[in-house]
Amino acid sequence: MRERAGSTAFEYDMHGGSDLTTVQWYFLDRSRLPVAVQMWELPPGGAEGMHSHDDDEPLEELYLVIDGHATMRVDADTHELGPGDAVLAPVNSHHDLRNTGETTLRVVVVWGRPAEVDWSSFGTARTSRDARQRHTGTSPA
Template sequence: MEIRALEAQQPFTTKDGSTIRSILDLSNAPVEKQSLAEASVPAGGSTQRHWHQQSEEFYFILEGNGTMEIDGESKSVGPGDAILIPAGAWHQITARETLRFLCCCAPPYRHEDTYFE
């Protein structure tokens, strides 16, 4: 049985500039097909626009408000919003106020699967 407490996970910065705490992923569990992390972006900040060749992502906004851009289409997002980011889609999230969200990736997130303009 694999159980990980969020508070026990050390934050780090991903290639796109967000700060994440891996909850369950390749670095801390025998994960094969998905990963789960808590991400945060400070007020006025944004991730670097990027895409993933293999990973499909879900973002689930826990706190804060911002703008989600996927393949040139932008929408406001806030607590309770779930966002689908298909593999291969360019995307960026910008925080109007500090954003905290869950990020699920399938297959699991890997730095090597993150591509920039």
């Protein structure tokens, strides 16, 4: 299966933010993964809108910047983001994404209900934990 960029894109008003966000939801109704995988495009100055996903509809969201520059607020923290940077918005966190650049912001957003997952049998998980330990100086989880 393949989906071409822009092939099923639509404009959407995210959480009362400014401007419309162009969204492509990859493999809606076709993937069996328990997450949504979307590409968002926000115009310069565009914002998602401050919101949270509480216990009534618990969602965790991962934002990965592909192109452009953004500011992401998650509760009391503010993160300046560029290509390759990512932020995790846990359940119940108040968060907002804003395009602070002069070009279109392109972000992959992966979201779903949180669940326990055991990745320990995968070599990339072990190697990633080792790399994190070397970087942070903490023991792997």
